[in-house]
Amino acid sequence: MTEDLRQAARECLIRYGGDSFDTLFVTAKGAHVTDDEGREILDFTSGQMCATVGHGHPAVVAAIEKSARTAIHMFSGMIPDVVAELGRRLADWVPRPLKRSLFVNTGSESNEAALRIAKLCTGGYEVAAMGGSWHGVTGAASTVSYASDRRGYGPGMPGVFPIPEPNAYRCPIEHCRDGCDMTCLRVGLRQFDMHSAGAPAAVIAEPVISAGGIIVPPEGYFERLKAACAERGMMLIFDEAQTAFGRLGHRTAAEQVGVTPDIMSVSKTLGGGVPLAATVTSDAIEEKAHERGFSYYTSHVSDPLPAAVGLAVLDTIERESLMARAVEMGGYLRHRLEGLQQRYEAIGDIRGRGLLLGVELVKDRESREPHHTLGAVTTARCFELGLSMNIRRRPERGSVWRIAPPLTVTREEIDQGVEILDRALNESLDELARP
Ligand SMILES: Cc1ncc(COP(=O)(O)O)c(C=O)c1O
Structure with a gap:
């Protein structure tokens, strides 16, 4: 059935741009979506930036x-x-x-x-x-x-x-x-x-x-x-x-x-x-x-x-006092991202407000040349590891992750997401450094 529906998606839907994934998606709850293989993925885009109260809120x-x-x-x-x-x-x-x-x-x-x-x-x-x-x-x-x-x-x-x-x-x-x-x-x-x-x-x-x-x-x-x-x-x-x-x-x-x-x-x-x-x-x-x-x-x-x-x-x-929570969790997420920035030269800038944050990737911090390849490779690796993040990449601008989990996100989920990002960045930089 799964393969049958994937084939239906390939054959019967108009491709409308944006990210394309190999699997289909089945459920969305809280800060997670699951795909047709039963994989749980942390959703740091709140769907299409809509599910601020979390997916499927009661x-x-x-x-x-x-x-x-x-x-x-x-x-x-x-x-x-x-x-x-x-x-x-x-x-x-x-x-x-x-x-x-x-x-x-x-x-x-x-x-x-x-x-x-x-x-x-x-x-x-x-x-x-x-x-x-x-x-x-x-x-x-x-x-x-x-x-x-x-x-x-x-x-x-x-x-x-x-x-x-x-x-x-x-x-x-x-x-x-x-x-x-x-x-x-x-x-x-x-x-x-x-x-x-x-x-x-x-x-x-x-x-x-x-x-x-x-x-x-x-x-x-x-x-x-x-x-x-x-x-x-x-x-x-x-x-x-x-x-x-x-x-x-x-x-x-x-x-x-x-x-x-x-x-x-x-x-x-x-x-x-x-x-x-x-x-x-x-x-x-x-x-x-x-x-x-x-x-x-x-x-x-x-x-x-x-x-x-x-x-x-x-x-x-x-x-649920979600406005105050956006400030608290946004501060915590930014703090964790700044920790990564201290370790990765490729993170040129972190900006945003509340739980709407951007992380810009560069080849080096002096020239600020956008690192589009790293953005693409790391985003794909994050997804394999269970984190969905949106990268904004255009030739006339930089490569910027837009990070916007639901306002109901927990500290543990933020920690989990940042750990995946850390590992994905590490592995992607290694992969790109290989001759
Ligand atoms: C700031 C802003 N305005 C308008 C839109 C368009 O909204 P919709 O996709 O619901 O038509 C978007 C969609 O991403 C957006 O980010």
Whole structure:
């Protein structure tokens, strides 16, 4: 049966990129997944960065079971009671004046909706996005993404412009080293103004640029960005797909950096593993969008089942104090990774916040030449040894492991993961040193 299904996967599925594994996967529980050989693998990516409360959390399971008995799906024009409840709950989690939500399914969609609102309300269409960003694969979201494959799909949305990302370790404009002085932002905005056809709409940014290599902008960056948006009549959109709901130790990154965007999109970490996302904005912006005829009518907008799960996820984060846990476990994981950094020259940089950490691999610490081969070999070896980690490798940037276990991860699981990483690094460096 196992081989039969593996063959079905090889023959009947479209290959969509990303990692490919030889085995199929059967269960996901807590911080582990198991494959069709019964191997337990520690999941240091929380699935696709979604399962912050751990895979198959009992509260999530109970919400799905209850929803399956009450309502799974409804006509999109009907607002289920549980969606109204989640709207109110979410309004308590985001900083004011953010308050009103549109519930959709994926992060891409929440960004599509955010961009539509910004365009409708400003009357413009031009959007600036950070280098190294990832906002999704749908039309507009993919056009504002610079960490994904852009080639081969024809023209994207017109009017999109990249602002060089504030990467202090690998400055994209080759200006700073180790401390970003925000020249990248000044130059980027100046270039944007030069490029603009006079119809600016929005700037979209991840508060921690994740797929681009866990880049944490310097203090004061978002204040400046917000001021730059205001000067140009643009809306600031925060894409908090990965940063909202506890992973950084805060309700949202906006709360942490003290800057409230005009529109916030949230997704992965709200659904705990089921497809749930939201676009959140203020009364004033919602009113304006509504007056101008805003519509975003999909088959699964305002679906009850994911909303019930979203409520369970927010409850669980509070009940189990997972924000405090992200800080505690994130500190411990960072400390263990720094221990490895002292022993391996190849670990050039460790960065991130809470339980969203990045480890950048280099050939030597002086030149900082990216060590893409080591990244690939070690990631594969980690997997063989029972640890799943995601490496972000692109020719124009470094090789960076994105390490983001569920917030429920234990010290023992962190120790186990770091020991596997240690062994995998050791063996991979030996293998690459062989003639
Ligand atoms: C920051 C960010 N925004 C948006 C998305 C897109 O979300 P989805 O894959 O759910 O469409 C991702 C996905 O990785 C992401 O990391």
